[in-house]
Amino acid sequence: xxxxxxxxxxxxxxxxxxxxxxxxxxxxxxxxxxxxxxxxxxxxxxxxxxxxxxxxxxxxxxxxxxxxxxxxxxxxxxxxxxxxxxxxxxxxxxxxxxxxxxxxxxxxxxxxxxxxxxxxxxxxxxxxxxxxxxxxxxxxxxxxxxxxxxxxxxxxxxxxxxxxxxxxxxxxxxxxxxxxxxxxxxxxxxxxxxxxxxxxx
Amino acid sequence: xxxxxxxxxxxxxxxxxxxxxxxxxxxxxxxxxxxxxxxxxxxxxxxxxxxxxxxxxxxxxxxxxxxxxxxxxxxxxxxxxxxxxxxxxxxxxxxxxxxxxxxxxxxxxxxxxxxxxxxxxxxxxxxxxxxxxxxxxxxxxxxxxxxxxxxxxxxxxxxxxxxxxxxxxxxxxxxxxxxxxxxxxxxxxxxxxxxxxxxxx
Amino acid sequence: xxxxxxxxxxxxxxxxxxxxxxxxxxxxxxxxxxxxxxxxxxxxxxxxxxxxxxxxxxxxxxxxxxxxxxxxxxxxxxxxxxxxxxxxxxxxxxxxxxxxxxxxxxxxxxxxxxxxxxxxxxxxxxxxxxxxxxxxxxxxxxxxxxxxxxxxxxxxxxxxxxxxxxxxxxxxxxxxxxxxxxxxxxxxxxxxxxxxxxxxx
Amino acid sequence: xxxxxxxxxxxxxxxxxxxxxxxxxxxxxxxxxxxxxxxxxxxxxxxxxxxxxxxxxxxxxxxxxxxxxxxxxxxxxxxxxxxxxxxxxxxxxxxxxxxxxxxxxxxxxxxxxxxxxxxxxxxxxxxxxxxxxxxxxxxxxxxxxxxxxxxxxxxxxxxxxxxxxxxxxxxxxxxxxxxxxxxxxxxxxxxxxxxxxxxxx
DNA sequence: GATGAATGAGTGTTCATTCAT
DNA sequence: AATGAATGAACACTCATTCAT
Numbered sequence: 001x002x003x004x005x006x007x008x009x010x011x012x013x014x015x016x017x018x019x020x021x022x023x024x025x026x027x028x029x030x031x032x033x034x035x036x037x038x039x040x041x042x043x044x045x046x047x048x049x050x051x052x053x054x055x056x057x058x059x060x061x062x063x064x065x066x067x068x069x070x071x072x073x074x075x076x077x078x079x080x081x082x083x084x085x086x087x088x089x090x091x092x093x094x095x096x097x098x099x100x101x102x103x104x105x106x107x108x109x110x111x112x113x114x115x116x117x118x119x120x121x122x123x124x125x126x127x128x129x130x131x132x133x134x135x136x137x138x139x140x141x142x143x144x145x146x147x148x149x150x151x152x153x154x155x156x157x158x159x160x161x162x163x164x165x166x167x168x169x170x171x172x173x174x175x176x177x178x179x180x181x182x183x184x185x186x187x188x189x190x191x192x193x194x195x196x197x198x199x200x201x
Numbered sequence: 202x203x204x205x206x207x208x209x210x211x212x213x214x215x216x217x218x219x220x221x222x223x224x225x226x227x228x229x230x231x232x233x234x235x236x237x238x239x240x241x242x243x244x245x246x247x248x249x250x251x252x253x254x255x256x257x258x259x260x261x262x263x264x265x266x267x268x269x270x271x272x273x274x275x276x277x278x279x280x281x282x283x284x285x286x287x288x289x290x291x292x293x294x295x296x297x298x299x300x301x302x303x304x305x306x307x308x309x310x311x312x313x314x315x316x317x318x319x320x321x322x323x324x325x326x327x328x329x330x331x332x333x334x335x336x337x338x339x340x341x342x343x344x345x346x347x348x349x350x351x352x353x354x355x356x357x358x359x360x361x362x363x364x365x366x367x368x369x370x371x372x373x374x375x376x377x378x379x380x381x382x383x384x385x386x387x388x389x390x391x392x393x394x395x396x397x398x399x400x401x402x
Numbered sequence: 403x404x405x406x407x408x409x410x411x412x413x414x415x416x417x418x419x420x421x422x423x424x425x426x427x428x429x430x431x432x433x434x435x436x437x438x439x440x441x442x443x444x445x446x447x448x449x450x451x452x453x454x455x456x457x458x459x460x461x462x463x464x465x466x467x468x469x470x471x472x473x474x475x476x477x478x479x480x481x482x483x484x485x486x487x488x489x490x491x492x493x494x495x496x497x498x499x500x501x502x503x504x505x506x507x508x509x510x511x512x513x514x515x516x517x518x519x520x521x522x523x524x525x526x527x528x529x530x531x532x533x534x535x536x537x538x539x540x541x542x543x544x545x546x547x548x549x550x551x552x553x554x555x556x557x558x559x560x561x562x563x564x565x566x567x568x569x570x571x572x573x574x575x576x577x578x579x580x581x582x583x584x585x586x587x588x589x590x591x592x593x594x595x596x597x598x599x600x601x602x603x
Numbered sequence: 604x605x606x607x608x609x610x611x612x613x614x615x616x617x618x619x620x621x622x623x624x625x626x627x628x629x630x631x632x633x634x635x636x637x638x639x640x641x642x643x644x645x646x647x648x649x650x651x652x653x654x655x656x657x658x659x660x661x662x663x664x665x666x667x668x669x670x671x672x673x674x675x676x677x678x679x680x681x682x683x684x685x686x687x688x689x690x691x692x693x694x695x696x697x698x699x700x701x702x703x704x705x706x707x708x709x710x711x712x713x714x715x716x717x718x719x720x721x722x723x724x725x726x727x728x729x730x731x732x733x734x735x736x737x738x739x740x741x742x743x744x745x746x747x748x749x750x751x752x753x754x755x756x757x758x759x760x761x762x763x764x765x766x767x768x769x770x771x772x773x774x775x776x777x778x779x780x781x782x783x784x785x786x787x788x789x790x791x792x793x794x795x796x797x798x799x800x801x802x803x804x
Numbered sequence: 805g806a807t808g809a810a811t812g813a814g815t816g817t818t819c820a821t822t823c824a825t
Numbered sequence: 826a827a828t829g830a831a832t833g834a835a836c837a838c839t840c841a842t843t844c845a846t
Contacts, residue, residue, distance in 0.1 A: 014830085029318060033233040036816060048817075049831050057816065087400075113314060116374055117230060151399045159382075159390045160399070162375055163368045170367030173317055181360075189360045197398030198352045198361070199288075215805090237841060249843075250806050258841065416809085431720060435635040438837060450838075451810050459837065489802075515716060518776055519632060553801045561784075561792045562801070564777055565770045572769030575719055583762075591762045599800030600754045600763070601690075617826090639820060651822075652827045660820065 015053050018043050020106070022060045027109035031061055062123060065115070068107035069130040072100060080137050086145035093138065094168065095187045101172050102183040108172045135161065164194060216254050219244050221307070223261045228310035232262060263324060266316070269308040270331040273301060281338050287346035294339065295369065296388045302373050303384040309373045336362065365395060417455050420445050422508070424462045429511035433463055464525060467517070470509035471532040474502060482539050488547035495540065496570065497589045503574050504585035510574045537563065566596060618656050621646050623709070625663045630712035634664060665726060668718070671710035672733040675703060683740050689748035696741065697771065698790045704775050705786040711775045738764060767797060 021042045025034045036057050040047040054060045079092045101108050115131070118124040138161055145151035168190065175181050222243045226235045237258050241248040255261045280293045302309050316332070319325040339362055346352035369391065376382050423444045427436045438459050442449040456462045481494045503510050517533070520526040540563055547553035570592065577583050624645045628637045639660050643650040657663045682695045704711050718734070721727040741764055748754035771793065778784050 030231055030233060032231060033318075035814080037814090045830090046832060047815095048819085048833075051817065052830060090399075117234075145399075149401055152397065152401050155394065155399075156390055159387070160394055162372070163391065163394055166371030166374070167364045167368035170371055171363070173367070174363055186360070189357055190364065193356065193361055193364055193398070194394075195398050195400045196353065197394070197396050198291075198346075198356075199396045200350055200353050236839080238839095246805085247807060248841080249808075252842070253805055432633060432635060434633060435720075437835080439835090447809090448811060449836095450812080450840085453838065454809060492801075519636075547801075551803055554799065554803050557796065557801070558792055561789070562796055564774070565793065565796055568773030568776070569766045569770035572773055573765070575769070576765055588762070591759055592766060595758065595763055595766055595797075595800070597800050597802045598755065599796070599798050600693075600748075600758075601798045602752055602755050638818080640818095648826085649828060650820080651829075654821070655826055 018050065018053055019060065019064055023064050023106035023110055026061065026064075027106040027113070031110075031114050058123065061110075061114070061118075064107055065111060065118070065124070066126060068104060068111060069127065073130050073134055075100075076134055076137055080141065085150070086141050086148050087150045089141050090145060091191055093141065094191055095183070097168050098171070098175075098183040098187045098190070101169070101175060102177050105172055105176055108169060112169055112172060135165075138165070167194075219251065219254055220261065220265055224265050224307035224311055227262065227265075228307040228314070232311075232315050259324065262311075262315070262319075265308055266312060266319070266325070267327060269305060269312060270328065274331050274335055276301075277335055277338055281342065286351070287342050287349050288351045290342050291346060292392060294342065295392055296384070298369050299372070299376075299384040299388045299391070302370070302376060303378050306373055306377060309370060313370055313373060336366075339366070368395075420452065420455055421462065421466055425466050425508035425512055428463065428466075429508040429515070433512075433516050460525065463512075463516075463520075466509055467513060467520070467526070468528060470506060470513060471529065475532050475536055477502075478536055478539055482543065487552070488543050488550050489552045491543050492547060493593060495543065496593055497585070499570050500573070500577075500585040500589045500592070503571070503577060504579050507574055507578055510571060514571055514574060537567075540567070569596075621653065621656055622663065622667055626667050626709035626713055629664065629667075630709040630716070634713075634717050661726065664713075664717075664721075667710055668714060668721070668727070669729060671707060671714060672730065676733050676737055678703075679737055679740055683744065688753070689744050689751050690753045692744050693748060694794060696744065697794060698786070700771050701774070701778075701786040701790045701793070704772070704778060705780050708775055708779055711772060715772055715775060738768075741768070770797075 018039065022034070022039045025038050025042065029038075035047075036050055037047040039060070040050050043050070050060075054063070075096055076093060079096060080089060082089065082092070084092065115127050119127045119131075139157055142151060142157045142161060146153045146155075146157070171186060171190075175186050219240065223235070223240045226239050226243065230239075236248075237251055238248040240261070241251050244251070251261075255264070276297055277294060280297060281290060283290065283293070285293065316328050320328045320332075340358055343352060343358045343362060347354045347356075347358070372387060372391075376387050420441065424436070424441045427440050427444065431440075437449075438452055439449045441462070442452050445452070452462075456465070477498055478495060481498060482491060484491065484494070486494065517529050521529045521533075541559055544553060544559045544563060548555045548557075548559070573588060573592075577588050621642065625637070625642045628641050628645065632641075638650075639653055640650040642663070643653050646653070653663075657666070678699055679696060682699060683692060685692065685695070687695065718730050722730045722734075742760055745754060745760045745764060749756045749758075749760070774789060774793075778789050
């Protein structure tokens with residue numbers, strides 16, 4: 001590996017470190033309560049030095065969200081196009097979601113807290129677009145499941161999707177890696193509840 | 202009604218107006234992105250004049266959250282002590298929750314966005330305390346339902362509660378009064394899903 | 403005079419003070435080398451307090467230039483429409499210009515230093531417009547003077563105007579009120595030179 | 604030519620390029636509004652790399668001004684000591700000045716905009732000194748012209764010099780090489796006006 | 805109860821400059 | 826001769842808060 005490549009890699013490493021730090025702080029304090037000085041302090045540099053790597057505070061936020069959404073959508077699309085039955089696909093989508101919460105809790109938390117407001121802001125239109133595509137993908141699975149007789153046909157799929165989605169992603173607030181739960185165990189509880197409901201019999 | 206009472210009432214009216222404005226702004230933009238000037242502008246006064254009504258920006262936030270939590274807990278306790286069956290109690294709790302979202306969407310939204318971070322801040326310990334009591338109340342209903350054979354006994358009540366709670370309150374993000382849904386219709390969808398689950402048969 | 407009027411006047415007084423301070427500093431150091439702290443320091447307030455009176459540093463600059471240009475153009479138009487002979491009008495324009503330099507040397511100096519660059523900047527289009535109208539007004543006087551046989555007909559009026567204008571307004575760099583020269587004496591020298599030229603006979 | 608000399612020449616070429624770029628940017632935007640990054644960008648290098656050629660931003664400015672002033676004064680001295688008549692000398696000084704504006708508009712423009720402020724700054728005393736010598740040289744020509752009966756004796760030579768100088772050098776703001784005017788044509792207009800004045804007869 | 809002027813701390817960002825590589 | 830990461834000071838501007846009027 002030559003010197004130029006090493007340097008580019010180091011640069012990439014530095015950027016990635018900063019993005020991780022920023023994601024953590026923004027996820028826990030909120031975007032506007034997190035200062036660039038907070039981020040720089042944790043990165044061990046001065047706040048002005050951040051601008052060597054990123055053009056603005058907002059650009060950091062955008063990069064975190066964009067790469068999170070891109071990765072998530074890509075993986076969801078793989079799962080949806082795997083040719084499995086609607087119920088199997090649904091279960092796999094759920095399992096991957098909990099895996100994502102386990103692996104990237106900061107990006108998930110940040111998205112949960114900030115995306116509603118950001119989606120309307122210039123430069124963040126991609127949030128709307130990606131989440132629409134994710135919604136369409138889940139809705140398709142639910143509708144196909146109804147058509148195939150796997151899911152109850154009487155439900156309003158649009159409303160059900162929202163209940164499922166919110167219940168799933170809100171998990172990030174209490175399910176943190178290293179605690180009592182794993183992605184797998186939470187997935188299990190989630191699927192049991194949403195498959196069968198609360199009622200006995 | 203004497204002059205003193207009238208004045209106190211006017212003051213109270215003004216306070217209530219300001220609290221409503223603040224709740225709306227904070228719910229939509231977040232606490233730290235909402236300035237006291239934003240609030241004052243909407244109230245038609247100068248920002249400094251807010252301090253005749255409230256001692257600080259934080260005090261406004263606290264008052265909104267405290268009265269919201271107090272009211273909610275009080276009503277939940279009424280419902281829980283009505284002597285109905287666990288399933289009836291559960292359904293009533295759900296219905297009242299959606300009614301609360303319909304009536305006080307700003308307080309609910311604000312609570313959803315800010316409470317996680319605030320709960321650890323000095324002066325906001327009451328958030329932790331009230332929400333613990335609410336949690337205990339719901340958990341009791343769920344456990345009693347299991348004991349009575351109404352709810353499936355195999356579920357982890359703690360995890361189920363979180364799924365139920367998050368799904369329910371997150372509704373505030375898409376169910377706004379005056380839209381396609383009413384508290385009643387959303388309640389219906391919610392109870393159908395959580396009672397019976399997704400799966401057919 | 404009631405309290406409200408007094409206060410509005412004080413406010414106006416404060417603004418005027420700040421504008422005068424800013425004009426002086428910007429005229430001597432340049433706009434971008436003059437900081438809002440420089441201005442605030444001289445005004446005896448903190449830099450942030452300037453924003454109670456003006457929305458931005460640029461707004462201060464704009465207000466100085468706009469009121470200067472408006473006043474100058476208005477007076478020039480009065481002079482040009484007084485019905486005097488071309489030569490009398492010309493002399494009066496010159497005399498008023500030197501009077502302006504004597505009375506508002508900071509605005510004149512600031513205009514000399516910054517207007518060329520600013521004229522192309524958004525929000526400062528008025529500079530171009532006003533100076534075009536001033537140019538048209540002088541050119542008319544010069545052309546009428548040629549037509550009337552008062553001024554030599556062989557000269558290129560456009561070029562001559564520029565020589566006259568630059569020589570006149572550049573005076574601000576060395577003719578400061580309170581020095582060896584007065585507006586009247588400098589006017590005399592200027593008119594003698596430009597009327598009769600350098601050459602003897 | 605040996606390697607060392609070649610290298611020094613390359614270095615010299617690079618320096619000259621950078622000086623030309625800097626002169627152009629500073630002339631059009633002003634010194635403090637021109638960043639070292641602006642200069643480096645146009646030179647195709649990073650801003651830090653400028654410091655291999657110049658010790659500071661100020662050193663660039665100084666070098667531009669010093670070489671401009673040295674060249675101008677040297678040429679003026681040649682003209683003044685050519686033994687021609689005062690009027691011929693005067694005309695030659697004017698002609699050379701316009702030639703200088705045509706050849707080095709950036710240095711001239713930069714000097715016009717910045718020298719008044721810079722002259723008082725440490726490290727730029729040479730500006731004062733050179734311009735004093737230039738002034739003395741022109742004043743001598745004017746006085747000798749008066750003594751010889753070529754120029755009118757009634758004029759205040761000090762004031763006249765300033766009018767002549769400002770009118771001449773301000774030309775840089777509107778006379779740019781490649782436009783409608785040449786140094787020669789502008790010289791002609793200038794000399795006609797200042798020789799003979801505006802008035803007919 | 806409200807104004808308007810001001811404070812003082814802090815915000816995101818820019819800049820000339822340094823230096824190991 | 827140039828890079829790229831960093832510095833440290835400064836910048837324009839914002840904010841919650843205070844207080845005399």
